[in-house]
Amino acid sequence: MSRQIEYRDALNEAMSEEMRRDQRVFLLGEEVAQYNGAYKVSRGMLDEFGPKRIIDTPISESGFAGMAIGAAMRGLRPICEFMSWSFSLVAADPILNNAPKMLYMSGGQFGCPIVFRGNDGAGGQLGSTHSWCVEGLFSNVPGLKMVIPSNPYEAKGLLKTAIRDDDPVFFLESERMLGDKGEVPEEEYLIPFGKANVVREGTDCTLLSWGRPVNFAVEAAEELAKEGLSCEVIDGRTIRPLDLETIVRSVKKTNRLVVIDQSWSFGSPGSEVASQVHAACFDDLDNHVHRVHSHDVPAPYAANLEQEMLPNARRICEAVRSCCYVA
Amino acid sequence: MSIEVTMPRLSDTMESGTIVEWKVAVGDKVSSGDVVADVETDKATMELAVYDDGTIASIDVEPGVQVDVGTVIALLAEKGEDPANLKPASSAPAPAAAPAPEPAPEPASSSAPSPVATPVVSATPAASSSGGGMRISPVARRMAESAGIPLATIVGTGPSGRIIKRDVEAAMAAGAETAASVPPAVNVPAVAAAPIAQPVAQASSIAITPIESMAGHGSPMASRRVPLSNMRQVIARRLVESKTTIPHYQVSMSFDMDPLMTMRKDLNEKLAGGDVKLSVNDFLVRAAALAMHQHPDFNASFDGDAIVQHGAVNVGIAISLPEDKGGGLVVGVIRDADRKSLRMISAESKALAEKARTRGLAPEDMEGATFTISNLGMFGVDHFTAIINPPNSAILAVGGAMKQPVVRGDSIEVGHRMTATLSNDHRVIDGAMAARWLQTVRESVEHPTLLLV
Numbered sequence: 150m151s152r153q154i155e156y157r158d159a160l161n162e163a164m165s166e167e168m169r170r171d172q173r174v175f176l177l178g179e180e181v182a183q184y185n186g187a188y189k190v191s192r193g194m195l196d197e198f199g200p201k202r203i204i205d206t207p208i209s210e211s212g213f214a215g216m217a218i219g220a221a222m223r224g225l226r227p228i229c230e231f232m233s234w235s236f237s238l239v240a241a242d243p244i245l246n247n248a249p250k251m252l253y254m255s256g257g258q259f260g261c262p263i264v265f266r267g268n269d270g271a272g273g274q275l276g277s278t279h280s281w282c283v284e285g286l287f288s289n290v291p292g293l294k295m296v297i298p299s300n301p302y303e304a305k306g307l308l309k310t311a312i313r314d315d316d317p318v319f320f321l322e323s324e325r326m327l328g329d330k331g332e333v334p335e336e337e338y339l340i341p342f343g344k345a346n347v348v349r350e351g352t353d354c355t356l357l358s359w360g361r362p363v364n365f366a367v368e369a370a371e372e373l374a375k376e377g378l379s380c381e382v383i384d385g386r387t388i389r390p391l392d393l394e395t396i397v398r399s400v401k402k403t404n405r406l407v408v409i410d411q412s413w414s415f416g417s418p419g420s421e422v423a424s425q426v427h428a429a430c431f432d433d434l435d436n437h438v439h440r441v442h443s444h445d446v447p448a449p450y451a452a453n454l455e456q457e458m459l460p461n462a463r464r465i466c467e468a469v470r471s472c473c474y475v476a
Numbered sequence: 477m478s479i480e481v482t483m484p485r486l487s488d489t490m491e492s493g494t495i496v497e498w499k500v501a502v503g504d505k506v507s508s509g510d511v512v513a514d515v516e517t518d519k520a521t522m523e524l525a526v527y528d529d530g531t532i533a534s535i536d537v538e539p540g541v542q543v544d545v546g547t548v549i550a551l552l553a554e555k556g557e558d559p560a561n562l563k564p565a566s567s568a569p570a571p572a573a574a575p576a577p578e579p580a581p582e583p584a585s586s587s588a589p590s591p592v593a594t595p596v597v598s599a600t601p602a603a604s605s606s607g608g609g610m611r612i613s614p615v616a617r618r619m620a621e622s623a624g625i626p627l628a629t630i631v632g633t634g635p636s637g638r639i640i641k642r643d644v645e646a647a648m649a650a651g652a653e654t655a656a657s658v659p660p661a662v663n664v665p666a667v668a669a670a671p672i673a674q675p676v677a678q679a680s681s682i683a684i685t686p687i688e689s690m691a692g693h694g695s696p697m698a699s700r701r702v703p704l705s706n707m708r709q710v711i712a713r714r715l716v717e718s719k720t721t722i723p724h725y726q727v728s729m730s731f732d733m734d735p736l737m738t739m740r741k742d743l744n745e746k747l748a749g750g751d752v753k754l755s756v757n758d759f760l761v762r763a764a765a766l767a768m769h770q771h772p773d774f775n776a777s778f779d780g781d782a783i784v785q786h787g788a789v790n791v792g793i794a795i796s797l798p799e800d801k802g803g804g805l806v807v808g809v810i811r812d813a814d815r816k817s818l819r820m821i822s823a824e825s826k827a828l829a830e831k832a833r834t835r836g837l838a839p840e841d842m843e844g845a846t847f848t849i850s851n852l853g854m855f856g857v858d859h860f861t862a863i864i865n866p867p868n869s870a871i872l873a874v875g876g877a878m879k880q881p882v883v884r885g886d887s888i889e890v891g892h893r894m895t896a897t898l899s900n901d902h903r904v905i906d907g908a909m910a911a912r913w914l915q916t917v918r919e920s921v922e923h924p925t926l927l928l929v
Binding site for chain 1 (some may be wrong): 614617634641
């Protein structure tokens with residue numbers, strides 16, 4: 150068995166390797182340098198790369214995100230860490246109004262090769278304002294790429310690709326997964342964008358998800374297998390670009406699709422996939438596309454209510470049974 | 477209580493079976509052990525017996541329809557039970573309950589019901605179903621249309637009676653499919669007659685029949701798509717595998733058949749009145765089997781990293797099946813053919829052919845061949861090549877013993893010669909080995925007394 154490392158260390162390795170490889174890459178954000186990262190993702194990086202490339206910023210997302218975008222436009226390749234994506238909302242103008250539109254508005258003169266990364270989704274009783282799932286909100290914007298790794302292996306391979314990408318990449322990590330361990334090879338590898346990963350094959354129903362809920366989908370598939378339902382689980386890896394081809398290929402086999410997306414349902418990646426699948430392979434469907442989202446309420450503080458609000462294995466099982474007409 | 481008759485599992489690998497023919501009709505009394513139908517499996521056509529006494533109350537699967545093992549195919553009414561009160565087991569409508577008017581009485585012996593074609597609705601299923609508020613999932617609609625199942629015959633089990641994928645699958649299994657899946661052999665072509673001709677003919681008790689002599693010339697041949705029988709699927713799969721994975725080559729040799737023909741005639745005359753009549757093929761089976769003892773590398777199979785030489789000589793004989801049984805061919809196996817006399821080989825070979833053409837061979841009749849002989853001599857074929865029957869390494873294709881001018885000494889005489897062509901797996905058998913084997917066989921065919929000891 151190859152070595153097991155934590156999700157946070159996979160992120161660290163991806164950044165450190167790319168910084169060694171390319172002098173233009175640097176990291177900035179709150180507490181990334183002296184404190185070794187609010188969540189210890191950038192542990193040791195100040196020591197290796199020094200204060201010019203590992204930069205502590207004030208608590209001023211709008212300011213440092215804008216600064217990073219300017220650096221990217223001038224040819225550097227910044228990694229801009231948000232302690233939480235919930236805090237990126239105060240930087241909405243630079244990250245949504247500038248970064249993804251720059252190439253278009255400058256007629257191709259200035260691109261914006263930047264990675265915005267940080268924790269997305271409920272961290273565990275952080276309350277309504279600090280528990281954002283920004284997939285639905287930000288994937289609406291043309292010009293950006295959105296990546297959600299589901300485990301340490303994915304985190305490292307996808308972050309390296311993100312740093313080398315010439316477009317602004319919104320890289321959505323999970324505080325709840327930072328301590329998860331998984332196999333990550335010693336040798337270098339990159340995971341391309343727009344190539345979904347079939348993590349489990351099945352014949353009765355396709356389960357598509359991104360990021361942390363992929364693990365709940367696998368859990369649900371194991372449970373459903375005991376009931377005789379064979380589920381195919383797809384880790385979508387990237388929301389933009391969306392690998393519709395892999396999804397449709399699977400739906401043509403199973404005739405049923407359940408999308409698990411931890412953002413709210415209204416105007417979300419889940420609703421977008423449902424629409425695109427209905428358009429692409431309507432005649433292959435045995436039921437309408439079912440979706441499991443966070444419930445349509447602000448995140449509750451109470452632990453039990455927060456658990457119930459998020460997609461979980463039980464809710465996924467219920468959706469699959471309903472989609473397969475065995476509820 | 478009624479008794480359900482289900483599709484049995486007749487072999488280890490059987491997952492579904494096709495009713496070839498029902499031997500009983502609704503209303504017939506049956507006893508435990510009675511054969512009620514012929515069932516085609518992935519391996520063979522076999523007899524289906526019932527295990528209870530009763531009266532056939534319903535037949536739920538039509539001939540030609542393939543159903544999964546365990547599917548209810550008929551219902552038996554127990555003693556004292558009124559068969560008429562039992563509902564058919566399948567959710568699909570009972571096949572053609574109304575008796576069709578019969579212009580001429582059938583002979584009493586043929587009690588088996590011939591499949592009755594369900595009247596075909598002229599509108600396409602989609603057109604007939606889309607209007608009436610029917611609910612159906614997209615994939616179910618597509619599957620039903622491509623299988624030719626009218627939607628009106630499918631019971632929907634989804635919300636608000638929506639027809640969903642599993643309902644179409646159930647309908648396909650239960651045989652809602654009618655004419656499309658009936659094997660062509662029993663699919664009597666309809667007679668084309670002008671609309672006015674039919675009532676006129678009926679009123680005058682005239683049977684309208686096609687004029688055979690006109691069908692051959694001038695009139696166009698009908699295009700049709702014939703679904704593969706299980707046997708045809710097996711033939712297709714195995715022979716493509718054989719021809720594409722085994723490096724075949726052929727070696728032919730011609731034999732002087734006069735000594736064997738003379739001896740055979742003599743023996744058959746002497747044995748006349750008994751039940752023995754030796755065929756040329758019986759001699760060849762024995763000659764081939766005996767030759768294996770001199771050439772054990774011939775009685776062998778290629779097995780990845782080794783060649784397996786078999787300790788027993790089991791000679792397969794290709795048996796063609798009559799068209800009215802669906803055609804095709806099977807290989808019956810004469811076990812330990814090297815240790816059996818001509819008389820035994822002959823009797824066994826006849827029994828196998830008879831069984832293959834009537835009841836069908838059981839899997840054990842077809843297993844374990846180490847070499848195969850295919851003989852088309854009776855059709856006037858002088859030579860042909862055959863495809864190896866895996867896991868054999870060779871097959872002998874035998875032509876007829878042809879009367880022809882032969883050179884004896886320095887003169888030309890009238891004699892009989894036969895050409896046999898060996899197809900060999902070059903991974904196992906090289907050309908010189910094949911030639912030496914044929915020499916051995918020729919030695920015994922041309923000196924047939926060798927075959928008597």
